[in-house]
Amino acid sequence: MSTLTISDLQVSVETDQGSKPILRGVDLTINEGEIHAIMGPNGSGKSTLAYAIAGHPKYTVDGGSITLDGEDVLAMSVDERARAGLFLAMQYPVEIPGVTNSNFLRTAKTAIDGEAPAIRGWIKDVRSSMERLRMDSSFAERNVNEGFSGGEKKRNEILQLELLKPRFAVLDETDSGLDVDALKIVSEGVNRAKETTGLGIMLITHYTRILRYIQPDFVHVFVAGRIAEQGGRELADRLEEEGYDRFLPSGVA
Amino acid sequence: MTDSTENTEITSLATPSGDTAVEVTGTGTRAAIISDATTRHAAVPVQTRNARFTSTEVADFPAVTGREGNWKLTPVDRIRELLDGALDGTAYPVVAEPSPGVDVRWVDRTDARIGLGGIPEDRASANAWSGFGAALAITLSGEEHTELTVARSEFGSAPRAAHTIVEAKPFSDSLVVLDNSGPALLVENVEILVGDGAKLTLVTVQDFDGDARYLANHFARVGRDATFKHVVVSLGGSVVRVNPSATLAEPGADGELLGVYFADAGQHLEQQVFLFHQAANTRGRVNYKGALQGQGARSVWIGDVLIGPDASATDSYEQNRNLVLTDGTRADSIPNLEIETGDILGAGHASATGRFDDEQLFYLQSRGIPEAEARRLVVRGFLLDVIQRIGSADLEARLGAAIEAELAGGPR
Ligand SMILES: Nc1ncnc2c1ncn2[C@@H]1O[C@H](COP(=O)(O)OP(=O)(O)OP(=O)(O)O)[C@@H](O)[C@H]1O
Ligand SMILES: [Mg+2]
Numbered sequence: 001m002s003t004l005t006i007s008d009l010q011v012s013v014e015t016d017q018g019s020k021p022i023l024r025g026v027d028l029t030i031n032e033g034e035i036h037a038i039m040g041p042n043g044s045g046k047s048t049l050a051y052a053i054a055g056h057p058k059y060t061v062d063g064g065s066i067t068l069d070g071e072d073v074l075a076m077s078v079d080e081r082a083r084a085g086l087f088l089a090m091q092y093p094v095e096i097p098g099v100t101n102s103n104f105l106r107t108a109k110t111a112i113d114g115e116a117p118a119i120r121g122w123i124k125d126v127r128s129s130m131e132r133l134r135m136d137s138s139f140a141e142r143n144v145n146e147g148f149s150g151g152e153k154k155r156n157e158i159l160q161l162e163l164l165k166p167r168f169a170v171l172d173e174t175d176s177g178l179d180v181d182a183l184k185i186v187s188e189g190v191n192r193a194k195e196t197t198g199l200g201i202m203l204i205t206h207y208t209r210i211l212r213y214i215q216p217d218f219v220h221v222f223v224a225g226r227i228a229e230q231g232g233r234e235l236a237d238r239l240e241e242e243g244y245d246r247f248l249p250s251g252v253a
Numbered sequence: 254m255t256d257s258t259e260n261t262e263i264t265s266l267a268t269p270s271g272d273t274a275v276e277v278t279g280t281g282t283r284a285a286i287i288s289d290a291t292t293r294h295a296a297v298p299v300q301t302r303n304a305r306f307t308s309t310e311v312a313d314f315p316a317v318t319g320r321e322g323n324w325k326l327t328p329v330d331r332i333r334e335l336l337d338g339a340l341d342g343t344a345y346p347v348v349a350e351p352s353p354g355v356d357v358r359w360v361d362r363t364d365a366r367i368g369l370g371g372i373p374e375d376r377a378s379a380n381a382w383s384g385f386g387a388a389l390a391i392t393l394s395g396e397e398h399t400e401l402t403v404a405r406s407e408f409g410s411a412p413r414a415a416h417t418i419v420e421a422k423p424f425s426d427s428l429v430v431l432d433n434s435g436p437a438l439l440v441e442n443v444e445i446l447v448g449d450g451a452k453l454t455l456v457t458v459q460d461f462d463g464d465a466r467y468l469a470n471h472f473a474r475v476g477r478d479a480t481f482k483h484v485v486v487s488l489g490g491s492v493v494r495v496n497p498s499a500t501l502a503e504p505g506a507d508g509e510l511l512g513v514y515f516a517d518a519g520q521h522l523e524q525q526v527f528l529f530h531q532a533a534n535t536r537g538r539v540n541y542k543g544a545l546q547g548q549g550a551r552s553v554w555i556g557d558v559l560i561g562p563d564a565s566a567t568d569s570y571e572q573n574r575n576l577v578l579t580d581g582t583r584a585d586s587i588p589n590l591e592i593e594t595g596d597i598l599g600a601g602h603a604s605a606t607g608r609f610d611d612e613q614l615f616y617l618q619s620r621g622i623p624e625a626e627a628r629r630l631v632v633r634g635f636l637l638d639v640i641q642r643i644g645s646a647d648l649e650a651r652l653g654a655a656i657e658a659e660l661a662g663g664p665r
Contacts (some may be wrong), residue, residue: 054619057611082621094616098634098641107630108620143634144616160620 002032002069002085004053004168004200009064011045011052019060022048024225026064028202030168033194035201037211037236040222041244046204047091049222050172053202054088055081068168083112085167089157089174091204096144101156102126104144105163112164129162132192134185150177158189161199168200169193175210187213208240223247302559302591303529307372311383314376323375326553326585328521331492332466335377335440340384340414347389348404354395354425357403359387366390366418370444371472371498378470381440384414391429393453394422400645401427406435410465415441419455423448423476428645431457437465437490445473447481449503454482454643460655461490469495477503484643485512485541487522488655494553498527501535501564509538511643512554513636513652515659516582518547525555528571530564539571542639544632545582546659556588556602565596575606576635629660 011023022045030036040046052059053066055078066073068084076084096104105126110116117125130137133155145153154174161169171190175183187210193199203214211233219235221228221244228247229235308314317336319329329336349357367388373379391403408415419429425448447453459467467490475481487493499508514522528537543552554573575584588602610631617627633656640649 054615056615077624078615078618079621079623079627082619088619090616094612096613096616096631096634098636098638099630104617104620104630107622107626108617111621111623111626143638164620 002167002198002200004030004086005065005067006049006053007065009049009052009066010062011048012060012062013048014058014060021062022059022225023052026226028220028227030200030202032167032200033198034218035194035203035214035216037216037219038202038204038222039206039219039236039239041248044222045225046222047172048225050088050091050170050202050204053081053086053170054078079111082164082166087161087164087166087169089154089161089169089171091172091176093145093153093157095146095148097146099144100141101144102140105160108160108164125163129159132185133159133162133189135159151179151182154178154186155182155189158186161193162189165193165197166199167197168202170202170204172204173206174203175205175207183210184213190214208236211236221247301593302527302557302589303561305374307374308379309368309372309382311376311380314379317376323525326555327494327523328492331521332377332468334412334438335466335468336380338412340380340412340440342385342387342414342416344387344389345405345409345413345415346407349401352399352401354393354397354399355401355427356390356392356394357401358390360390360418361387364388364390364418366420366444366446367416368444369446370418370474371470371500373442373470375470377440377468378442381414381416381442385416385442388416388418390418390420392420392422393425393427393429393451396424396426398426398428400430400647402430402432404432404434406433408435408437408439410436410438413437413439415439417441417443418446419443419453420446421448421451421453421479424450426452428454428643428648429456430648431455432460433458433467434460434462434489435465436462437467439466440468441470443469443471445471445481445483445499447473447475447479447506449476450478451476452480454484454645456484456486456643456648457495458652459485459487459490459493459495461493463489463491465490466492467494468492471495471497473497473499473508475499475501475503475506475508478505479503480507482509482511482643484640485514485524486640486652487512487514487524488659490520490522492521492523494521494523494525496525496527498529500529500531501537502531504532504534506532507536509540509642511539511639512541512543513639514541514543514552515636515656516543516545516550516552517659517662519549521551521553523553525553525557526571527557528559528569530558530560530567530569533563533565533567535564535567537567537569537571539573540639540642541573542575542636543573543584544576544578544636544659545584546578546662548579548581550579550582551584553585554587555585558588558590558600558602560590560592560594560597560600562593565594566598567594567600568598569600570602572603574604574635576632577606577608578632629657632660633657
């Protein structure tokens with residue numbers, strides 16, 4: 001049984017005005033096959049948590065730990081984390097001019113597996129994943145995310161999730177900017193990944209609508225850089241009705 | 254609108270990573286001169302770009318001091334032999350596969366096409382003109398798309414002059430690669446005649462030996478409804494200066510001037526580009542991208558675009574982007590845009606020199622790709638982006654491999 005453990009994580013971000021503390025002691029344990037939804041107001045630090053797990057250089061860990069089956073994730077470089085089985089579907093996926101999606105996918109797969117995938121099977125896998133995500137085959141030959149619409153970028157993230165087969169995935173607002181059909185297609189992709197590989201998921205979202213398609217085992221309310229409350233599915237419904245007011249200190253928006 | 258002096262809109266745009274971009278849109282009667290010079294080169298053009306002195310006689314140009322506008326960024330002491338000395342103007346070995354619709358032969362100085370493309374504007378170019386004996390003439394007449402590679406690797410290391418004519422007959426459709434390698438101490442003029450309705454892509458690859466020095470001036474004249482793509486790829490050589498100028502001479506002419514360069518330690522790669530919209534309804538694009546790596550790696554890009562008084566309904570855009578990979582490099586990037594008619598569809602320029610994009614690196618690494626490989630992918634992608642626009646998979650693969658070799662810092 002695989003486990004991702006985050007303990008008392010404190011993170012600050014480098015800004016032009018110096019270092020600014022964002023995460024103030026986050027505790028969270030995700031086991032293989034579990035889905036944890038994280039909900040919280042804008043600016044509460046959700047993406048910061050996601051980036052800190054992935055190892056983005058702009059974020060500095062000031063204290064606490066992240067371990068994957070006891071291995072110290074914080075000691076790993078960004079690419080080592082990915083090879084150890086972590087995946088981040090980004091809120092704003094990056095465009096890479098001049099690098100085709102198919103070249104990128106093959107390079108990433110080769111890096112993750114430590115060997116090049118058998119060519120026949122790989123092409124088939126890519127094609128069928130793209131079909132299931134209703135991505136036109138032309139997206140393979142286009143440059144990574146370049147000129148993709150918001151929704152297309154999100155599908156491309158899930159395509160990578162399906163092909164790279166990580167053990168734990170952080171999905172940062174993968175539902176934002178998707179229409180209903182795309183939301184269903186993307187959710188199916190996530191559920192498939194979970195069923196076939198026992199993926200553990202941290203699902204960051206503002207809306208309960210994605211939780212209709214992806215059933216969370218736990219819901220965490222994220223406020224001001226830490227988890228303020230946790231519960232089951234019902235907590236998400238309550239948040240949707242009441243908003244975050246009761247978690248915010250009075251007088252602060 | 255009669256008095257429309259306010260109608261030419263000039264907007265400065267802030268773009269990410271230190272870009273400067275200027276776009277001009279709208280119609281009006283006011284002539285606008287927009288010059289964007291870096292602080293090191295504060296001079297605004299003193300004359301309209303097509304009003305420079307021209308001559309085919311080397312003696313008509315004074316000795317080069319290195320302070321002249323078109324020489325001041327070039328290491329003139331490294332190319333003295335080409336500026337002043339006597340040059341060998343005889344034929345040299347050329348390898349080209351014969352194919353239908355393509356004629357490659359040596360012609361003498363009396364060939365009727367010589368001088369139709371353009372006349373030298375600087376002393377080195379005039380020295381080559383005065384000194385060449387035989388000219389290499391490439392004539393393209395096939396209406397079916399044909400591709401031709403002209404390999405030239407035996408220029409030798411003695412000072413040499415060369416003259417080349419590339420003529421695309423009306424309605425011909427071809428891709429020509431001038432594949433230059435080996436030793437060279439060479440100054441060359443290339444005249445390019447693109448006939449009415451013709452499609453020509455001319456790629457010049459400079460992949461010379463490390464101590465080679467090469468100066469080239471390309472003069473292109475693009476006819477009615479013709480489509481011309483010109484691509485400069487400079488990789489190997491000590492001093493490589495390729496100055497393409499293209500005149501969109503007839504209505505409907507379309508010109509894309511593209512370039513990719515990769516300067517290593519001690520290398521000087523330069524391109525002074527001139528795109529002249531002479532006729533109405535012409536479309537022009539200039540897009541050069543360069544990478545610099547290592548102590549003393551140096552690049553110069555000057556992009557002059559002139560929209561002449563008759564060039565109404567012109568659409569023009571030029572840009573240069575440089576990616577700095579290490580300390581100790583210098584990239585000069587100087588776009589100039591002169592507009593002599595108010596009646597344009599749009600014109601603009603952008604220039605940016607920046608460091609590596611860490612977000613791209615992070616994205617690739619977060620998919621398991623090790624840092625060194627991720628860097629290679631990003632740089633290769635940055636440069637190949639220009640080559641992709643040519644639409645030749647072979648060329649893309651070949652240049653991709655050459656860029657990989659540059660990045661690996663391997664022997665060239
Ligand atoms: N590079 C940065 N410079 C300055 N402040 C930053 C930077 N990155 C993050 N922050 C700040 O850190 C805080 C947390 O940001 P973060 O992106 O983690 O929030 P979030 O919970 O993901 O919000 P959203 O719901 O809007 O996506 C915000 O106040 C944000 O402005
Ligand atoms: Mg966020």
